[in-house]
Amino acid sequence: MLKECRCGSCKRLLARVGRYTELQIKCSRCGTLNHVKATSLERSPVSDMRAASPAQPDQSPHR
Template sequence: MQDIRCGNCSKKLGEGEYIALAMKCPRCGTLNHLRAESSEPERHRVPVIGAAHGPQTTKQPTRQK
């Protein structure tokens, strides 16, 4: 968890994790708007044919004698 502090006077306002938060500081009255830092976007991979249905087996031709 991380400390949540006022951007003006650095008073500790709380502790935790957040996505978006608006909080008024009781000491100085500043309205603090906080947003989580965005991480690098997830990259989508090209699907592999047959990967979703498990390994595919090919039938070997039978030899006649």
């Protein structure tokens, strides 16, 4: 689901965004730099897969 990201000053629609952790957009109408952060960080499916797989031993040669 996409959410609208509007300028905090002039309310112009800047973008429609999905998942994000941090976003900065400068409004082309009034020049305000808008900074948005996620309220919570969700784990990605890739992170979940890595956590479920067994740890790989270090393959680098030791001298």
